[in-house]
Amino acid sequence: xxxxNARIAARVRxxxxxxxxxxxxxxxxxxxxxxxxxxxxxxxxxxTAVVLERLAAGLGVPLAALFDAPEAPAVxxxxxxxxxxxxxxxxxxxxxNVSPAGFPSPxxxxxxxxxxxxxxxxxxxxxxxVTHQQIWVLQGALEVxxxxxxxxxxxxxxxxxxxxxxxxxxxxxxxxxxxxVVICHDPAIRPAARTRG
Numbered sequence: 001x002x003x004x005n006a007r008i009a010a011r012v013r014x015x016x017x018x019x020x021x022x023x024x025x026x027x028x029x030x031x032x033x034x035x036x037x038x039x040x041x042x043x044x045x046x047x048t049a050v051v052l053e054r055l056a057a058g059l060g061v062p063l064a065a066l067f068d069a070p071e072a073p074a075v076x077x078x079x080x081x082x083x084x085x086x087x088x089x090x091x092x093x094x095x096x097n098v099s100p101a102g103f104p105s106p107x108x109x110x111x112x113x114x115x116x117x118x119x120x121x122x123x124x125x126x127x128x129x130v131t132h133q134q135i136w137v138l139q140g141a142l143e144v145x146x147x148x149x150x151x152x153x154x155x156x157x158x159x160x161x162x163x164x165x166x167x168x169x170x171x172x173x174x175x176x177x178x179x180x181v182v183i184c185h186d187p188a189i190r191p192a193a194r195t196r197g
Contacts, residue, residue: 004067004086008052009043011066015059016041030058049088049095053122062131062185064108068101075100091118093169098180106186114142114169114177121168131163132184140177143170153179 016026027034032054039045040055047055049063056063067084078100085096091114098109135144136158144151147165161167171177 004084005046006043007069007084008047008066008086009041011068012037012055012059013041015061015065019059021059026055026058030054032058046089048090049093049120050090050122062108062183064097064099064110064183067097074102074104076103088120091115091120093118093120106184108183108185110181110183111138112179112181114140114171114179116171116174116176119168119170121166123166129186133161133163134182135159135161136180136182138178138180140171140175141173142177142179143172144168145170 016023019026021029023034023037026032027037032051036045036047036051037055040047040051052066053063056066059065067086078098082101083096083098084101085094087094093115094113096111098111099105099107135142135153137153137155139155141155142153144153144159145168146161147167151159153159
């Protein structure tokens with residue numbers, strides 16, 4: 001866990017520096033306290049998935065980008081033994097970045113093992129551009145709530161969405177759920193107005 005915290009620390013520092021943001025400016029942009037960001041950047045905190053999602057939103061990057069090595073070479077193949085795994089200290093869910101780190105692509109693939117009874121809720125903030133996400137359930141069952149719409153997913157089901165609303169994941173069963181998340185983030189595309197029905 002220390003290695004992954006050090007990696008997250010280096011990534012947050014590098015992304016913040018590249019964005020030209022002070023600790024105060026990032027704290028204001030993402031709703032995470034300056035002291036917490038400072039602890040994360042020093043590798044002295046094990047941030048939860050919710051905190052990391054807020055940081056990613058404030059930095060204008062997908063959550064998966066916080067797990068890349070800062071010096072990751074742009075190679076097209078991601079070997080299984082090199083894929084970074086991280087466990088959320090709050091919910092216990094295990095995520096693995098499947099896509100090649102450092103490769104210049106707007107697409108990221110993540111695999112998640114979600115424990116029985118676990119729940120994670122993200123208050124996804126508005127970001128530059130548009131982030132599309134698809135969730136493909138590989139094993140078990142998963143409940144995904146996007147805004148006010150709840151989707152009950154079983155093995156083989158795939159849910160497509162635009163990340164412009166709060167999203168919550170829940171496993172109401174007594175067995176782990178395993179699913180793949182495919183994320184496409186293009187900061188150059190402006191979000192279209194959502195139609196209300």
